[in-house]
Amino acid sequence: MSNYLKVSLSPHIHSKDDTGKLMKGVIIALIPALIASVYYFGLGAIIVTLTSVAACVVFEYAIQKYLLKGPVTITDGSAVVTGLLLAFNVPSNLPVLIIILGALVSIGIGKMSFGGLGNNPFNPALVGRVFLLISFPVQMTTWPVPSGFKTGYADAVTGATPLGIIKEGLRNGETIPQLMNQVPDHMQLFYGYMGGSMGEVAAAALILGLIYMLFRKIITWHIPVSIIVTIAIFTGILWLINPSQYADPLFHLLTGGVMLGAIFMATDYVTSPMVPKAMLIYGAGIGILTVVIRIFGAYPEGVSFAILIMNAFVPLMNAYIKPGRFGKEVKNG
Amino acid sequence: MLKTFPTGGVHPPENKLTAGCKIEILPPPKSVVIPVSQHLGAPAVPVVNKGDKVLAGQLIAKAAGFISANIHSSVSGKVLKIDSHTDTSGYKQTAIFIDVEGDEWVPEIVNGSDPVKEIKLSPEEIVQKCLDSGIVGLGGATFPTHVKLKVPAGKKCDLLIINGVECEPFLTSDHRLMLEKGEEIITGTRIIMKALGVEKAVIGVENNKQDAISLLERLAGKNGDISVQALKVKYPQGGEKQLIKAVTGREVPSGKLPLDVGVIVQNAGTAYAVYEAVQKNKPLVERVVTVTGKTLSRPGNYLVRIGTPVSALIEAAGGLPDNAVKIISGGPMMGKAIGNTQVPVVKGMSGLVVFSGGETERKQYGPCIRCSKCISVCPMGLEPYLLMALSQKVLYEKAGENRITDCIECGSCSFICPAYRPLLDYIRLGKSAVVKMKREKSMK
Amino acid sequence: MGHTVLLTVISLGSVGLVAALILYFISQKFKVYEDPRIDQIQEALPGANCGGCGFTGCRNFAEALVKADTLDGLNCPVGGASLMTDVAKILGKEAVAADPLVAVVRCQGSYEHRPRTSVYDGVKECSAAHYLYGGETDCHYGCLGYGDCVRACNFDAMYMDEKTGLPVIIDEKCVACGACVRACPRDIIELRKKAKKDRKIFVSCVNCDKGGPARKACRVACIACNKCYNVCEFDAITIKDNLAYIDSFKCTFCRKCVVECPTNAIIETNFPPRKVKAETVEEEKKE
Incomplete structure (x- = not known):
């Protein structure tokens, strides 16, 4: 057969970028944040990450091979990304079994039950995270306090997240200027010196990842920028109205996983809109919902919920928001 | 800031291996096969019979209807037979087989390279000459030129754009033609301008052909009637609508023609062919074909007679390498793969690209990960992922609503798709079905 | 305690009653009359x-049946004559008998019979390959072998034979709905009259090329030699565009043409073995 010429429809060349390479790009972009969390939370971060990634890959393999009896596609790296993101969204001292359960929910319910890669309406890592948050509220909100690299795992020194401190304090009648003394200052927040989920703390490292992904053209700027701008504007207005009740915009941006959510969670290919216009609306929706949940809701932080809620609107946006068609309007100039 | 079109586009590796190779003249082969359908529109009707003696440049098949083109013999010799032969379309078409004897030309044809600048013919005569000489668009679409030069009543044309973009990777035939026949192309442009009655012409050239830009700028002179516009390199800039947008900022409305925004686009090669027809009386019987590929030993640009088998061209370029897996007529983005090397050179063949194993592999495709890259590269602002899904599910009605007929089949979506999905394959199927559906509806 | 129970019963009962009344009036008001025979x-x-009936779905067909004046031309190929008699009974009309049909694949261009001349490397769908070019062989009319017809079949009546690369129709399961006929981009599959014991005689080729090229491309191609046409006593055979065609409504299954065909392009199935063995193709290898 090899003597014959091959015939196929054009185009006959390909850009050489494939799904696996894009996923590897995302993984590379996550590395700075991973290093940061290992620096802050020590061995726990490594254990959580390894467990989560391994569990996700194993579950995907097992489901594809034994349950669906179809081709196994773990080599495309999407399960690794889900595993990493799940790990980034939990505290670094979370017991291993709980992580494995989270991975099972992420991959089994969040992804494979909808038909695997490309078909899941909700971000799998967030499905896992929210499941754990509701099922194990104590473990999921016991945040280790960053204290440089250490070898202990389930560390005894725990504390609340900055947003938790603010929420609690406001409830007790304290004002923002008073509370600001109890939380790390903005520079510390930027570098990630605070309690929180292991991957969400280091804004600087996450932004490094964003720059890499934009440079490699893995994602476009639309979603992260619209989320960040919306949150900044919304909290900024509230802050200008009453600085004693509402924290400043920069504080909101640097805490509670806004950076992780805006850069890595909301930009997940499968669960974000296809058209730039829709991406901006999606981002704005996430921003508004996040602030509403944070300030008026029961939970101190709301990025995960906001993203999941907006995920649900993505099919609707894809159906009704169309790209700017060429030749739509007659322009003569 | 260089001009370009705003929406979408990709940057495939240019691989212009033959940009520095002078055009070589290939002698006529032993026999030629000239298909009667080398253009858009109705196939021409043969006017010679088996056994007839023909001269090079002699009419052998006559245009059937307005949208059709004359076919001339590219060689002198005897008509062997009129039979079917597989051409670049991949199907058998009627073709005229001619055995070559000597190289005698029809006496009226001036064979010589001294440029003739003075345009003697009137606009009507120019259009008639194009019709007589069987000139078609040489960029690949092969639309009969005389149809394009006749501006219908009620329409106004104020600008001629000469397409010297050549955005397809590998191909260099237009580039070489502009370098070596610049004078003729400029005169050809003036001839087309006269036929159309326009005062201004712009030659659009991508910035990777600096030498051609500066040469044409010098040759165009300071009259101001012809200007050269350098364009930022981006595929598919050579698409008619993209080029118009890049050069003028005008946007051809969906389903309309360039003329609706007052523009006519002609390929640089066509301008040369028009020059040859009008000034030298020479019908379209030969063209420049780029024969290229990383594994060919002597890739180059060749001036060949229409009807020459592809095998002769590849032989001239050093022979088909053992590991060759695919031969493409045209460029790698929009060209058509051919199944055997006996396919003849036709008017629309701008190049032959030979690919060896690995270079052109089609991988097993995965699920759509909804990365939206196809949307961001689509120069027409369509949603290729959606159109493919709709075509697969035979939801043609919906595909039509999502403007599947706007697709220019540039292949950017399939090129970029990280899951290797054959987006354009399915879109083509859907598009042809929708076009058919629309035609049936309008018939009712 | 009893008081509470009573109150609950009364209030819930009255809510239910009011709801039922509203529903009743609405259903009366918006009632659409529909011929019960459609159901x-x-x-x-x-x-x-x-x-297969030419309508989109059984419901539309039922509506058309009720509306129609005669049942002429309306036929459900799946249910066949017995079903149509039942339908006629419901409508009180005369059943018009339609001949039962069966689909046949008119191509024998197996890997063995048709030499490959190129390799198709695109989407494995006949429609895409057909759009692109003549196919992997020099026969530009025959089966492409990517199974669009098999995927179109709703009755599991077709499969691809891996040895030949051609689709096979299982006669017992085929209901002649015509889905495969519509799916085939090359019009290879035809619905023919179903004969006794599923007997079939047909020209299993659709190649419209002249004899020479057709034969070169495929060993069992119809070369339009006219032999079958000359031998047929029943005017069942026509030759058009270099291709013979046997009308299944005129054919009497005499089998004379089968013997005559020099390339074995005419095939017979489900016949008892012949007494005298017909001399088969002289295995001439011209090339």
């Missing part, structure tokens, strides 16, 4: 929604 007929139809 009856739909019940009788197979419900496969295959489109």
Whole structure:
């Protein structure tokens, strides 16, 4: 057969970028944040990450091979990304079994039950995270306090997240200027010196990842920028109205996983809109919902919920928001 | 800031291996096969019979209807037979087989390279000459030129754009033609301008052909009637609508023609062919074909007679390498793969690209990960992922609503798709079905 | 305690009653009259929604049946004559007998018979390959072998034979809905009259090339030699565009043409073995 010429429809060349390479790009972009969390939370971060990634890959393999009896596609790296993101969204001292359960929910319910890669309406890592948050509220909100690299795992020194401190304090009648003394200052927040989920703390490292992904053209700027701008504007207005009740915009941006959510969670290919216009609306929706949940809701932080809620609107946006068609309007100039 | 079109586009590796190779003249082969359908529109009707003696440049098949083109013999010799032969379309078409004897030309044809600048013919005569000489668009679409030069009543044309973009990777035939026949192309442009009655012409050239830009700028002179516009390199800039947008900022409305925004686009090669027809009386019987590929030993640009088998061209370029897996007529983005090397050179063949194993592999495709890259590269602002899904599910009605007929089949979506999905394959199927559906509806 | 129970019963009961009354009046007001026979007929139809009758789905067909003046031309190929008699009974009309049909694949261009001349490397769908070019062989009319017809079949009546690369129709399961006929981009599959014991005689080729090229491309191609045409006593055979065609409504299954065909392009199936063995093709290898 090899003597014959091959015939196929054009185009006959390909850009050489494939799904696996894009996923590897995302993984590379996550590395700075991973290093940061290992620096802050020590061995726990490594254990959580390894467990989560391994569990996700194993579950995907097992489901594809034994349950669906179809081709196994773990080599495309999407399960690794889900595993990493799940790990980034939990505290670094979370017991291993709980992580494995989270991975099972992420991959089994969040992804494979909808038909695997490309078909899941909700971000799998967030499905896992929210499941754990509701099922194990104590473990999921016991945040280790960053204290440089250490070898202990389930560390005894725990504390609340900055947003938790603010929420609690406001409830007790304290004002923002008073509370600001109890939380790390903005520079510390930027570098990630605070309690929180292991991957969400280091804004600087996450932004490094964003720059890499934009440079490699893995994602476009639309979603992260619209989320960040919306949150900044919304909290900024509230802050200008009453600085004693509402924290400043920069504080909101640097805490509670806004950076992780805006850069890595909301930009997940499968669960974000296809058209730039829709991406901006999606981002704005996430921003508004996040602030509403944070300030008026029961939970101190709301990025995960906001993203999941907006995920649900993505099919609707894809159906009704169309790209700017060429030749739509007659322009003569 | 260089001009370009705003929406979408990709940057495939240019691989212009033959940009520095002078055009070589290939002698006529032993026999030629000239298909009667080398253009858009109705196939021409043969006017010679088996056994007839023909001269090079002699009419052998006559245009059937307005949208059709004359076919001339590219060689002198005897008509062997009129039979079917597989051409670049991949199907058998009627073709005229001619055995070559000597190289005698029809006496009226001036064979010589001294440029003739003075345009003697009137606009009507120019259009008639194009019709007589069987000139078609040489960029690949092969639309009969005389149809394009006749501006219908009620329409106004104020600008001629000469397409010297050549955005397809590998191909260099237009580039070489502009370098070596610049004078003729400029005169050809003036001839087309006269036929159309326009005062201004712009030659659009991508910035990777600096030498051609500066040469044409010098040759165009300071009259101001012809200007050269350098364009930022981006595929598919050579698409008619993209080029118009890049050069003028005008946007051809969906389903309309360039003329609706007052523009006519002609390929640089066509301008040369028009020059040859009008000034030298020479019908379209030969063209420049780029024969290229990383594994060919002597890739180059060749001036060949229409009807020459592809095998002769590849032989001239050093022979088909053992590991060759695919031969493409045209460029790698929009060209058509051919199944055997006996396919003849036709008017629309701008190049032959030979690919060896690995270079052109089609991988097993995965699920759509909804990365939206196809949307961001689509120069027409369509949603290729959606159109493919709709075509697969035979939801043609919906595909039509999502403007599947706007697709220019540039292949950017399939090129970029990280899951290797054959987006354009399915879109083509859907598009042809929708076009058919629309035609049936309008018939009712 | 009893007081509470009573109150609950009364309040819930009255809510229910009011709701029932509202629903009743609304259903009366917006009632659409529909011929009850439509439902009856739909019940009788197979419900496969295959489109074999030419209507989109069984419901539409039922509506058309009720509306129609005569049943002429309306036929459910799946249910056949017995179903149509039932339908006619419901409608009180005369059943018009339609001949049962069966699909046949008119191509024998197996890997063995048709040499490959190129390799198709695109989407494995006949429609895409057909759009692109003549196919992997020099026969530009024959089966492409990517199974669009098999995927179109709703009745599991088709499969691809891996040895030949051609689709095979299982006669017992074929209901002649025509889905495969519509799916085939090359019009290879034809619905022919179903004969006794599923006997079939047909020209299994659609190549419109002249004899020479056709034969070169495929060893069992029809070369339009006219032999079958000359031998047929029943005017069942026509030759058009270099291709013979046997009308299944005129054919009497005399089998004379089968013997005559020099390339074995005419095939017979489900016949008892012949007494005298017909001399088969002289294995001439011209090339």
